[in-house]
Amino acid sequence: NAGVTQTPKFQVLKTGQSMTLQCAQDMNHNSMYWYRQDPGMGLRLIYYSASEGTTDKGEVPNGYNVSRLNKREFSLRLESAAPSQTSVYFCASSRTATREETQYFGPGTRLLVL
């Protein structure tokens, strides 16, 4: 099992450009998440999908959109990138969205917005 995979690993964008970060999991998990990691701020939840067909905002959703394409895949889209979106983005998944479930993280995507 590959677990949680993310593409691309690195990306440089100019302000105003758009891009989609891809995430896939092969653990048959129902719930998937997108986080951003910034120095001194830990990880903050952008969006999550408790189950296929549903998505909800997390702590910092502004400037992002998501699509739960199917049970395996959950993409994050930046429609018009801004320098404040320079960050490391992590996708995660869990069997369900209940409190007891552990989340498993992907390797991350480093995004630089100039």
Place this chain on the structure above:
Amino acid sequence: AQSVSQHNHHVILSEAASLELGCNYSYGGTVNLFWYVQYPGQHLQLLLKYFSGDPLVKGIKGFEAEFIKSKFSFNLRKPSVQWSDTAEYFCAVKPGSGTYKYIFGTGTRLKVLA
């Protein structure tokens, strides 16, 4: 607001020294508690977790953590660190009932000198 505090932002130790990393959270109800580790260039990996029962939890690689409910703390310990423990450590809390949401601390960067 719910929060997780990790008071030590940077810790430098020599090999074989003992380690204790502090984690305090602000939530009065039932919580699930986690410690994650992020080795340089890698994704977050679960070290250990507490859901209920024995408040002393043992994890991988010789790590353990103690949940002290009265102090709202979940400190991470290791009796003797190794150079390979150099990493960033994140405490995370899942508060409340039926919630998906992790609240992460800001992380502690540990450097172990050989």
